[in-house]
Amino acid sequence: MIGERxxxxxxxxxxxxxxxxxxxxxxxxxxxxxxxxxxHAHARIKRIDPSGALKVPGAVAVxxxxxxxxxxxxxASWYNFAGKQAPxxxxxxxxxxxxxxxxxxxxxxxxxxxxxxxxxxxxxxxxEYEPLPVVVDAEEAMKENAPLLFExxxxxxxxxxxxxxxxxxxxxxxxxxxxxDKLYFHRFSSTPMEGYAILANYQSVDHSITIWxxxxxxxxxxxxxxHSLGIPMNRVRLITPPDxxxxxGLKMPLHPWAILVAFVSMKVMRPVKWVEDRxxxxxxxxxxxxxxxxxxFAAKKDGTILGLRxxxxxxxxxxxxxxxxxxxxxxxxxxxxxxxxxNVAMECYSVLTNKCPVAPNxxxxxxxxxxxxxxxxxxxxxxxxMDPVDLRLKNFIRPEEFPYESTNGxxxxxxxxxxxxxxxxxxxxWERWKKEQAKAREQGRYIGLGLVSIMxxxxxxxAMVGLFDxxxxxxxxxxxxxxxxxxxxxxxxxxxxxxxxxxTTCAQVVAYEFGIPFEDVYVVPGIDTATHPVAxxxxxxxxxxxxxxxxxxxxxxxxxxxxxxxxxxxxxxTDAEKLEFSEGKVREKxxxxxxxxxxxxxxxxxxxxxxxxxxxxxxxxxxxxYNYPKANEMDDSGRANFAATxxxxxHAVALEVNPHTGQYEILKYVVVHDAGTLINPLIADGQVHxxxxxxxxxxxxxxxxxxxxxxxxxxxxxxxxxPKATDIPDIEVEHIVTPSPFTAYGxxxxxxxxxxxPALLAQALEDALSPLKQFRITWSRHTPEKVLSMLRExxxx
Amino acid sequence: MTRHxxxxxxxxTLYTREMDAxxxxxxxxxxxxxxxxxxxxxxxxQCGTCTILFNGVSMKSCLLLATQADGAxxxxxxxxxxxxxxxxxxxxxxxxxxxxCGFCTPGMLMNALYFLTVNPRPTDLEIRRGIAGNxxxxxxxxxxxxxxxxxxxxxxxNKGA
Ligand code: FES
Ligand code: FES
Numbered sequence: 037m038i039g040e041r042x043x044x045x046x047x048x049x050x051x052x053x054x055x056x057x058x059x060x061x062x063x064x065x066x067x068x069x070x071x072x073x074x075x076h077a078h079a080r081i082k083r084i085d086p087s088g089a090l091k092v093p094g095a096v097a098v099x100x101x102x103x104x105x106x107x108x109x110x111x112a113s114w115y116n117f118a119g120k121q122a123p124x125x126x127x128x129x130x131x132x133x134x135x136x137x138x139x140x141x142x143x144x145x146x147x148x149x150x151x152x153x154x155x156x157x158x159x160x161x162x163x164e165y166e167p168l169p170v171v172v173d174a175e176e177a178m179k180e181n182a183p184l185l186f187e188x189x190x191x192x193x194x195x196x197x198x199x200x201x202x203x204x205x206x207x208x209x210x211x212x213x214x215x216x217d218k219l220y221f222h223r224f225s226s227t228p229m230e231g232y233a234i235l236a237n238y239q240s241v242d243h244s245i246t247i248w249x250x251x252x253x254x255x256x257x258x259x260x261x262x263h264s265l266g267i268p269m270n271r272v273r274l275i276t277p278p279d280x281x282x283x284x285g286l287k288m289p290l291h292p293w294a295i296l297v298a299f300v301s302m303k304v305m306r307p308v309k310w311v312e313d314r315x316x317x318x319x320x321x322x323x324x325x326x327x328x329x330x331x332x333f334a335a336k337k338d339g340t341i342l343g344l345r346x347x348x349x350x351x352x353x354x355x356x357x358x359x360x361x362x363x364x365x366x367x368x369x370x371x372x373x374x375x376x377x378x379n380v381a382m383e384c385y386s387v388l389t390n391k392c393p394v395a396p397n398x399x400x401x402x403x404x405x406x407x408x409x410x411x412x413x414x415x416x417x418x419x420x421x422m423d424p425v426d427l428r429l430k431n432f433i434r435p436e437e438f439p440y441e442s443t444n445g446x447x448x449x450x451x452x453x454x455x456x457x458x459x460x461x462x463x464x465x466w467e468r469w470k471k472e473q474a475k476a477r478e479q480g481r482y483i484g485l486g487l488v489s490i491m492x493x494x495x496x497x498x499a500m501v502g503l504f505d506x507x508x509x510x511x512x513x514x515x516x517x518x519x520x521x522x523x524x525x526x527x528x529x530x531x532x533x534x535x536x537x538x539x540t541t542c543a544q545v546v547a548y549e550f551g552i553p554f555e556d557v558y559v560v561p562g563i564d565t566a567t568h569p570v571a572x573x574x575x576x577x578x579x580x581x582x583x584x585x586x587x588x589x590x591x592x593x594x595x596x597x598x599x600x601x602x603x604x605x606x607x608x609x610t611d612a613e614k615l616e617f618s619e620g621k622v623r624e625k626x627x628x629x630x631x632x633x634x635x636x637x638x639x640x641x642x643x644x645x646x647x648x649x650x651x652x653x654x655x656x657x658x659x660x661x662y663n664y665p666k667a668n669e670m671d672d673s674g675r676a677n678f679a680a681t682x683x684x685x686x687h688a689v690a691l692e693v694n695p696h697t698g699q700y701e702i703l704k705y706v707v708v709h710d711a712g713t714l715i716n717p718l719i720a721d722g723q724v725h726x727x728x729x730x731x732x733x734x735x736x737x738x739x740x741x742x743x744x745x746x747x748x749x750x751x752x753x754x755x756x757x758x759p760k761a762t763d764i765p766d767i768e769v770e771h772i773v774t775p776s777p778f779t780a781y782g783x784x785x786x787x788x789x790x791x792x793x794p795a796l797l798a799q800a801l802e803d804a805l806s807p808l809k810q811f812r813i814t815w816s817r818h819t820p821e822k823v824l825s826m827l828r829e830x831x832x833x
Numbered sequence: 834m835t836r837h838x839x840x841x842x843x844x845x846t847l848y849t850r851e852m853d854a855x856x857x858x859x860x861x862x863x864x865x866x867x868x869x870x871x872x873x874x875x876x877x878x879q880c881g882t883c884t885i886l887f888n889g890v891s892m893k894s895c896l897l898l899a900t901q902a903d904g905a906x907x908x909x910x911x912x913x914x915x916x917x918x919x920x921x922x923x924x925x926x927x928x929x930x931x932x933x934c935g936f937c938t939p940g941m942l943m944n945a946l947y948f949l950t951v952n953p954r955p956t957d958l959e960i961r962r963g964i965a966g967n968x969x970x971x972x973x974x975x976x977x978x979x980x981x982x983x984x985x986x987x988x989x990x991n992k993g994a
Contacts, residue, residue, distance in 0.1 A: 043927055050935030051923040053870015053910035057936065060869040152855065229874040229882055229936040229970050281872070281936030282970050314875040536933045536971070718930045722972060726933060729973030753879035753968075761961040761974040 037548035038781055041718040044540045046279075046561075055279040058233035058250045059311050066235065066307035067096055069297060070154035072144040072161050073320060074136035077172070077390040077746020078183065079165035081134055086144055088160030094149040095157035097304050101133035101143065108299060111292055112260040113358055118507040122194075127186060128355050130296035136165070137185050137354035138392050139746055140320030142293075147300055147308055170746040174351035174387040175328060185354060185388045194352055195361050195386040195504050199674050201371060201443040202379035207343035211334035215415045221404045221794070221816045223326035223351070224738040225397050226730045227758060230281020231312030232321060234294045236301040244271035247298050250280045252288040253575025254565055255532055260358065264295045265302070276534055278561030283535065284730070285396030286322050288577040290358040319751045322395030323740055325363045326351040327404040333412040334379070339420055339427050343379030344372070346408060350386045353393035360394060361386040362496075365503040366401025368678040369493040371444045373409040374453045375431040378443040390746040396577060398730050403791035406490045407816055410795035413488075414802070418810065424799060425461070425487050429454055432489075439777060445675030446493075447666055448682040449776040449784065451710060453489055456772055460487060460688040460708040463770050469690040469704070477807055482693040483703070484804025487686065488792040492711070494579035494785015495664065495680035498572070502670035509670075513680050514571035514663035515584035519546065519592045521656040523642050525620070525635025527552070529559040530567065531585050532574030537719040538581060544715055545586050545781075549593035550634065551619040569659045579785030582715055583681045583776070584662060590780040591660035599652060600637045606649035607632075666778055681776050683711040685789035687728070687796050693804045698824030700801065702732075702765040710772040711786035712779070717771070723787035724769045731790035733759035735797045739817050794818070805830060839903040843868065844912030852899055859883045861899035862909060870910040870939045874968065881967030884940035885909050891947035893966075910939035913946070921991065922946060922984045931980035933971035941967045945981050953989055957982065 049055050086098040110129055113122035127133065132143045144161050148154035169183035176182055177192040185192055208214060235248040245267055251257070254274035262269040280287070293310065301308040312321060328349045334342040350364045364386045371380045399406075413431075417424040432453040433440050440448040461467075466485065473483040498510035516532040527550065529542050543557040560568075571588075573580075597617040604622040605612040608630060616625050623631035638656040640647055645654035670676035690703040707724050714720045737757040741749045750756045775782020794816035801818060802811045808830035815822070835854045840847065843866060850865050862871045862885070874880035876895045883895045886908040913920045922942050925931070932938040941964060948955070948963035955963060960981050961974070969977060 044930065046935070047927045047932060048919070050932055050938055051910075051919065051926055051942070052914050053868065053939050055870070055935050057869075057872070059863075059873065152853070226970060229872070229880060229934070229968065279935060281874075282934045284970070314877065314880075722930050722933055722976060725973035725975045726971045730970070732973075752877055753875045754877065758880075758968050758970065760965040760968065761978065762965045764974050766957070766978075767973060767975050 056277045057279045063307045067147040068151040068154050069147050069310035070158045071142040072158045074141045077139045078168040078170045083164040085162040089157040092157040094153035096147045098146045101131040104129040105133050109264045130292035170390045172742050174349045177389045192388045198383045200381045204379045204381040207379035208334045212337040213335045216332045219329045219814050221327040223740045224734045225324045226284035228282030231317040233311040234297040235309040236298040237307040238301040246273045248275045252283045255570035255574035257290045273566045275564045276562040284398040289395045323392050324397030325394045335416045341377040345381045347383040352386045353391045355393045363401035367405035370491045399788045399791045406791035407795050410488045447677040450774045451684045456686040456708045460686040464688040464706045482804040484800035486796045486800030487688040488796045489686045490792045492683040492789030493679035496578040497667045499670040499676040500678050511667050511669045512572035513667040515588045516569035516571045516661045517588035518569045518659040521638040523639035526556045532570035533576045534563045535576040541715045545589045571661045579787045582783045583779045583785045587662035587780040592658040595658040681784035683784040683786050685709050698820035705765045706768045708770045712775045712784035713782040721769050727790035729764050731793035735794040837900045841902045843907045856899045858897040858899045859894040882940040884943045891944045921987045925980040925984035929976045929980040931977045937969040
């Protein structure tokens with residue numbers, strides 16, 4: 037059951053149009069909200085006159101930032117957990133108060149009988165702005181005389197911190213070679229097909245509120261939503277619908293708009309719904325993080341890498357919404373990548389600018405670090421005239437070194453990095469492409485090969501928040517599950533996270549544990565905080581589901597099996613040690629003698645508690661909160677096991693550049709992946725395909741482009757280019773299975789191993805053009821225009 | 834706002850409804866007829882999640898007004914399975930894991946259905962071109978292409994039989 041390519045049970049409803057997404061939810065009497073947004077990137081709001089909105093027939097109410105400020109607590113930040121205030125937080129409400137700080141920031145909300153009317157009404161709101169100087173570049177924003185987003189903070193630097201692991205000075209002193217570069221990782225996002233959406237229904241009779249939303253982590257932010265609304269947490273109920281139209285991390289943050297819609301429902305005493313449209317999503321939902329890095333790598337002549345020193349500057353946009361600024365320290369999962377060098381110094385700046393706020397986006401914060409490491413590996417290889425693959429092989433952590441404690445305490449669980457490289461080369465047919473390349477060069481054609489190797493860590497240990505404030509002591513990684521065996525012998529499963537394929541994979545795990553048919557396990561779709569168990573870090577993010585939910589399911593199943601064995605032992609007046617649970621029943625070990633099926637045991641525990649042994653509680657239900665056993669707190673030197681699992685991935689590519697247009701065609705694309713035991717390889721392959729497509733899209737096409745006035749220039753899907761079927765090649769996926777020694781079944785989190793594609797294409801493009809010139813690509817988005825300008829540069833000599 | 838009355842056949846059922854002139858066909862299908870399988874990913878003609886068959890031709894319903902559908906025959910994803918039996922395309926998407934979040938799926942299926950009427954035995958590249966108007970953010974298209982290819986073979990066989 038575990039490891040089988042089982043077709044997903046979610047699919048029939050999705051294939052027949054019966055999926056239920058946020059936009060499909062309707063409750064009686066509900067109103068619709070529309071948000072008026074700022075056309076300016078930075079401006080003082082001199083005057084708002086919303087009165088015109090209410091003259092539109094069907095409009096019910098209108099609110100501005102001033103109303104929110106009067107009634108709500110500002111948005112929470114991580115600092116609240118330590119009883120502190122974040123540098124800019126007192127001013128952050130879901131609607132702008134007195135000032136707007138990015139184009140698209142909401143300034144007013146209207147509710148009306150339907151969305152058409154709400155938008156009509158929205159257009160009648162008058163706002164007078166006084167434009168202010170704009171800063172969109174993070175390094176500019178750090179300068180003394182830069183325009184300030186929050187004047188009272190005195191600086192645009194939201195947070196800064198420096199971390200040193202190992203003997204960095206010494207490493208650089210001993211190096212034969214130090215390579216330096218300034219790298220830029222651009223701003224894009226995986227733009228899920230479905231935007232955010234919220235439906236809130238306040239009940240004044242008991243001062244409670246139910247909020248439906250496509251939240252990726254309702255458990256984490258329930259406390260913070262309650263805090264802003266001023267409603268006790270136990271009266272705030274968050275529910276997700278059964279289906280979500282893609283999240284990719286972007287639906288993980290604290291939703292300012294959940295709080296906004298909830299507030300409106302409280303005021304108008306009616307259910308209120310808001311569905312973010314595409315233009316709103318592109319301009320003002322959240323973007324992935326943009327990073328400038330000044331990097332130095334120290335190496336020996338023989339190619340041994342000694343250390344890395346980096347100053348990284350993270351363009352956070354205008355506001356810092358939880359879980360930000362975590363993206364700034366996500367490198368802590370993979371400080372040294374797949375390599376053995378242990379001297380790492382990181383100097384980090386999270387800087388506010390007049391752009392859209394950032395949020396987790398598939399490969400959160402790690403993509404930037406992977407890009408940095410893989411690019412610098414190539415740089416060292418170039419300088420030493422070594423083959424970039426050989427350089428990687430030389431520096432890999434060896435299989436026998438696992439579990440391997442990296443320099444900052446990240447405990448890499450297992451892996452066979454070199455084996456993955458060999459398999460990737462074999463699958464790509466590396467040697468053949470080398471020959472093709474040589475042949476092509478003779479004909480004046482440019483084929484390039486690339487291969488990069490990265491970690492795909494899963495499950496954030498919340499200890500990581502200690503990196504930006506030592507007084508934040510956390511260690512949660514866990515997930516919760518509850519199992520109920522009913523008297524008919526079927527099992528109901530609830531978990532604290534939801535998302536793609538979970539109904540299938542959870543059912544596989546539970547069916548496996550009890551040895552019962554897959555069909556006998558029902559996994560309740562979606563999450564409801566009133567009914568579903570949660571752990572401190574529950575949610576669908578950081579590739580945590582497979583590793584953490586399986587631990588929770590295994591734990592709950594073990595409790596129930598033990599309970600059933602105790603009951604049977606009592607009834608049969610025998611020793612529990614003589615019994616076992618297998619194939620849906622308790623039986624005598626060896627299998628020859630008596631047995632009792634789980635339906636009978638559950639019925640007994642439910643209807644005849646008098647028959648139970650002393651100390652055994654009635655019912656057949658277990659809730660298990662699993663925390664990863666190696667999840668520790670951060671120590672004073674900034675060390676902890678910052679993730680839980682450490683899958684790894686090798687990507688290899690052959691591409692050909694068209695020297696006339698700068699376009700390039702991917703001739704073959706291979707991924708070799710090691711995520712330990714796979715619960716369902718069909719689903720795992722799909723995750724890899726999706727991750728590659730996101731990253732290929734980013735590396736070839738996608739970027740949010742702002743001008744100096746902070747205007748987003750490509751805010752629609754006409755000009756923000758998502759990859760189409762004609763842009764993505766066939767992707768061949770191979771697996772190597774090195775189980776984690778620490779998790780249930782040896783599974784590792786997976787699905788975000790897409791980070792290296794910008795570095796991969798850079799390497800392959802440099803290789804392709806090397807007969808013309810040895811380029812140093814320091815950027816992450818490789819458009820045909822860019823390649824064409826390289827070709828021109830090469831021809832100009 | 835002027836009101837209009839239209840009569841339209843959707844998945845074989847005849848509907849007569851009155852609406853504002855400005856109502857989009859996509860909103861009409863979702864809100865007035867309650868057929869929420871037709872999704873809205875962009876509302877500006879780029880993503881294809883709202884694709885339907887309009888008099889047998891694949892169209893993006895967010896780019897049409899409901900009033901333009903007066904007298905038309907429309908098929909949405911809800912009309913694809915017959916008597917609880919999945920269409921070969923649906924079967925094939927299921928079999929080949931051609932969907933993840935499922936948000937693009939209804940539009941993808943409707944466009945694929947039309948595409949296969951025009952090109953019943955397509956190559957991989959033709960399939961990729963045929964669905965280039967439908968975005969999918971989850972699958973990287975790999976399994977969608979496989980699913981459509983396999984369905985085409987199945988449908989051709991069924992026809993032959
Ligand atoms: S919703 Fe119609 S094409 Fe995107
Ligand atoms: S399956 Fe999610 S967009 Fe296609």
